[in-house]
Amino acid sequence: MIAQLSGKLAVCDLTEVVVDVHGVGYAVTVPLSTFDKMPLLGEPVTLLIHTHVREDAIILFGFVSKEERELFRLLIEHVSGIGPRLALNVLSCMSVNGFCGAITDGDLKSLAKISGVGKRTAERMVVELRDKVTAVSPAAAFGGAGADGTTAPGALPRDAQDAIAALGTLGFKHDVATKVVQKLCDDAGKQPLGSEALIRKALMILNS
CATH class of the missing domain: 2.40.50.140 (Nucleic acid-binding proteins)
Known part of the structure; x- marks a missing residue:
């Protein structure tokens, strides 16, 4: 392999x-x-x-890190109903420390915000991983491991914020939509895209 x-x-x-x-x-x-x-x-x-x-x-x-791969493997090997794609969503929506901290704290609300994860899946994650995540992130043993570090919406142009809000109404998770829109804004450089263009391009990426 x-x-x-x-x-x-x-x-x-x-x-x-x-x-x-x-x-x-x-x-x-x-x-x-x-x-x-x-x-x-x-x-x-x-x-x-x-x-x-x-x-x-x-x-x-x-x-890029051993911790990311270890968490990915924990998810697909120890939580029933979670395959590789959903495990990738976890890593795309939360940092390793943030996820492990949420598991340790039993923070079902934060876990359920991950794209594709509902309340029952969040509950299974906590039950199956609570005694395992400290091996991935020792800081999780103390709880509150931290946020996922995505760019704050206020740092983005108004059109980008509007696009993120619109994507949220369409059912996409806030953190995922923010990262996609941020990437589109960075690529556009000195020729910023309007909210409609950002939404169209983001939908093409998110639905691909």
Whole structure:
């Protein structure tokens, strides 16, 4: 099984990157927490890999830190009903410390805000992981491990804030919508997009 990839970053999308290792491109699915830490295209990159084998495919999931990969594995191996995609949503919506702290505190409200996680799934997470998350994040043993570190809406232009609010009314989680809109604003640079354009582009990404 592939455990690590080191090469040059050839492609970098919100949910998938391609690592060029001596001329061979490896497609790796990543959470937003890893995407946020990617270097510029063409620069060296190292990803810790979880190799997921199905009957019809071999899928590589990549992470920038050991803690992210450990939490991903805890979720898919110890919580019934959670597969790789939902585990990625967890890492995309909360930091490792933030999630582990919420598990330790039994903070069902925060956990249920994660895209795809309802009250029952949040309850299963707490029951199954409460005695395991301190191995991933020792700080979780003291509770209140911290927020996920996403950009505060007030730091974004008004059009971006309006787009995030609109995406929220369409059912998308606030933290995920914020990260997507922030990325679109960063890419636009000195030619800012209006709220309608941001919403259309964000929907294309979120529904892809």
